[in-house]
Amino acid sequence: MKAMIHEGKDGLDGLQMKEVPEPSLKPDEVKVRIRAAGMNRRDLAVITKRHKAEDPLLIPGSDAAGVVEEVGGSVTKFKPGDEVVVNPGIGWEVNSEAPPEGFEIVGFPYQGTFAEYICQSEKFIEPKPEHLTFEQAGVLSLAALTAYRALFTRGKLKKDQTVMLPGIGSGVLTFALKFAKAAGARVIVTSRSEKKLQEALELGADRAVKTESDWNKGLEEEQVDLLLESIGAATFTQSLGIVKKGGTIVTFGATTEDEVTINIRTFFYGQYNLLGSTMGSAEEFRHMLSFVKQHEILPQLDKVFSLEEYREAFEYLENTKNFGKIGISISNS
Known part of the structure; x- marks a missing residue:
């Protein structure tokens, strides 16, 4: 062959x-x-x-x-x-x-x-x-399953919550955008590319900001419940700083450096949740396919x-x- x-x-x-x-x-x-x-x-x-x-x-x-x-x-x-x-x-x-x-x-x-x-x-x-x-x-398969587990199994995303997706453009994050909107969530995205920000807005993102901007200044009124972190060292500090107290970061990748530094006192005072995720089970794969069929997601x-x-x-x-x-x-x- x-x-x-x-x-x-x-x-x-x-x-x-x-x-x-x-x-x-x-x-x-x-x-x-x-x-x-x-x-x-x-x-x-x-x-x-x-x-x-x-x-x-x-x-x-x-x-x-x-x-x-x-x-x-x-x-x-x-x-x-x-x-x-x-x-x-x-x-x-x-x-x-x-x-x-x-x-x-x-x-x-x-x-x-x-x-x-x-x-x-x-x-x-x-x-x-x-x-x-x-x-x-x-x-x-791979990207949709990764997005599904990160959002729903690990992140426990609910209707009307706000999810943030730094670095929009990857297969996983475009699925996450579509899945989150289908579930009734509000979605904020970031990118270094104006073109990708515009494309994300056309797909239904509610807010779009430049990755290299100060997220706290641009999104002061937002309450981010869940953030999917796949970039790593380049954005992790910003990610932790934008999630609301008691909010959750789910990380499933690192396109920049693997090692990050956090202020542990800030972390525990803020009652944050940091969760890892990767791929998913065959059971979750079937649930993901049902979700895709139910909402006719492309x-x-x-x-x-x-x-x-x-x-x-x-x-x-x-x-x-x-x-x-x-x-x-x-x-x-």
Whole structure:
């Protein structure tokens, strides 16, 4: 089968197209012909930081939607011809406070979705929402699940609360914006890009401010109940300073430096909550899909590349040009 693979060199130089054997089907697995896949910043981190030139061949990619080609002998949920989405989290079936031991994500260390086929346990395959195209469904899974858990499981967002999303533009945060508005929340966003601020307002954001501005001066009258922090050191102090006393920060990433410094006395006097979050369980994945179907939410699809345009796609992601998700078109049949 045709696949985008990473081997032989570090970083983007290790990417190439290659014919590789189709994955073999186990009794509990579903073989999916992938129609479209989605890119995440995790893919960039995998090929630049985690997967090295001397490691075995790796197919990156975590998101995918496609059509069931074949099912294993013990599979009961699906049949050939079913339209499905891939849940990229492996080994986390029911909701829990943290991922269980052995939880992994498709695309590293397991082979990923930037290929014509993938085989996955039926536990981590779900029916594709009917209102989504393959390209829309192909970019859904990882970012939408991350946003859903951060907002609702960890952040416990409620109607009429105010949520703040620093650094709007990523797949996760565009999903968080749409999910929060669907839940009846008020949403404030920040970005260094005027274009992205305007795009967020067009999607329904209630307020939009520059990331490098003084948030407390621009948002004096706001009471931020919940803030999703994914930038790290560059914004964390501002984030802590804008959340109301007793409010909550949920962090699920760090696009800048990992280590942050806080005034612990300010923190405990303010009664703040700081929570970590990552991905989600298969149970939450199904709840997220139900939420998406109920509210007919569409992923914010920024641009779609062909599989052969892998270099351009990774460079586009690396330069943070996207507002929303980046898709990879793989098969039309």
